[in-house]
Amino acid sequence: MTTTARTPTAGASDTMEPVRGGAAARSRRMRRIVGLVASVVALLLVVVASLALGTRATPLVDVVAALAQPDPTNPLHSVVRELRVPRTVIGALVGLALAVAGCLMQGVTRNPLADPGLLGINAGASLFVVIAIALLGVTSPFGFIWFAFAGAAVTAALVYFIGTLARDGATPVTLALAGMAIAAVSTSIVTLLIITDVQTLATFRFWQVGSLAGRGIDMLGMLWPFVLVGLLLALFVGRDLTLLAFGDDVAKGLGHNAGLTRGLSAVAIVLLCGTATALAGPLVFVGLVVPHIARAVVGIDYRWMLAYSLVLGPLLVLVADVVGRLIVQPSELEVGLVIAVIGVPVLVALVRRVKGRAL
Numbered sequence: 001m002t003t004t005a006r007t008p009t010a011g012a013s014d015t016m017e018p019v020r021g022g023a024a025a026r027s028r029r030m031r032r033i034v035g036l037v038a039s040v041v042a043l044l045l046v047v048v049a050s051l052a053l054g055t056r057a058t059p060l061v062d063v064v065a066a067l068a069q070p071d072p073t074n075p076l077h078s079v080v081r082e083l084r085v086p087r088t089v090i091g092a093l094v095g096l097a098l099a100v101a102g103c104l105m106q107g108v109t110r111n112p113l114a115d116p117g118l119l120g121i122n123a124g125a126s127l128f129v130v131i132a133i134a135l136l137g138v139t140s141p142f143g144f145i146w147f148a149f150a151g152a153a154v155t156a157a158l159v160y161f162i163g164t165l166a167r168d169g170a171t172p173v174t175l176a177l178a179g180m181a182i183a184a185v186s187t188s189i190v191t192l193l194i195i196t197d198v199q200t201l202a203t204f205r206f207w208q209v210g211s212l213a214g215r216g217i218d219m220l221g222m223l224w225p226f227v228l229v230g231l232l233l234a235l236f237v238g239r240d241l242t243l244l245a246f247g248d249d250v251a252k253g254l255g256h257n258a259g260l261t262r263g264l265s266a267v268a269i270v271l272l273c274g275t276a277t278a279l280a281g282p283l284v285f286v287g288l289v290v291p292h293i294a295r296a297v298v299g300i301d302y303r304w305m306l307a308y309s310l311v312l313g314p315l316l317v318l319v320a321d322v323v324g325r326l327i328v329q330p331s332e333l334e335v336g337l338v339i340a341v342i343g344v345p346v347l348v349a350l351v352r353r354v355k356g357r358a359l
Helices: 022-052 060-068 075-109 121-136 141-164 172-195 198-208 218-236 238-244 248-253 258-280 286-298 302-326 335-353
Strands: none
Touching: 022 060, 022 075, 022 286, 022 302, 060 075, 075 218, 075 238, 075 258, 075 286, 075 302, 121 141, 121 172, 121 198, 121 258, 141 172, 141 218, 141 258, 172 198, 218 238, 218 258, 218 302, 238 248, 238 258, 238 302, 248 258, 286 302, 286 335, 302 335
């Protein structure tokens, strides 16, 4: 992780806004609030679409009736309550977890390309799950959880260790290269394990590509505490992440403990990525795309970025899931494939944006 101090310039106005006050600050705060409210409204609309659309579209009146007064003999009510409600809730939780984790990773590493997928965290979690399936006979999604957590934690530590071996230490570039190397190795081992064992391939197939289908609502009863703890930690370190954006020296000069902020952020990242990967498989680009959209709206104030990520992450995943259900009917595309299609042009745009200057 870089420690070079950066002179607070234009971005400093975002963090010092409450101190400066004034009409400009109030206007900026109002735009952020309006944008957040608009995002919440958009998310609610997508939630409705997720409950109503699919292989067989369900009229809104039946969606409302299925939620308020379900009729066990009505097949449309059964589809909404037993299939689409769990899918929507899990999709929202996964999007929220990955978006917040990506926001934390970009803040901690000061790397605009940091993402649980690009840095190999999801691939490492997947590797541990496949090992559990192939070598230990684990087949229950509940059993995947602990291996996903362990894989995420081990991979995060390994990527950081490899990144520090470079001459200049853990820079954004070395961390990204280390993450891609770990992801490549993990993916290769995963491929080797699943192509040599038909049963492992059958168990892992849908989970690997990132799907929200077939996940029961009962899984949330076990996993939501991990997401809650991760979110609380993320919100706790939000202001300190903003200060870290100006460099460790600035943060320390203002009395903040950069090491403690990074440690708490790392715990939150492992909890959020491990939970999301256990639920939906290794989804990529959510943690990359959402923080950049948030940053374009609110600047580098991580308190606002985290707030926007809480809404935009579920919005992106649910939109991708609904699109995947509709474009290849009567079959469907897994949400991970649709998000990858969305994420690639965003990644290209980011690379073009930073072309000619250091990350």
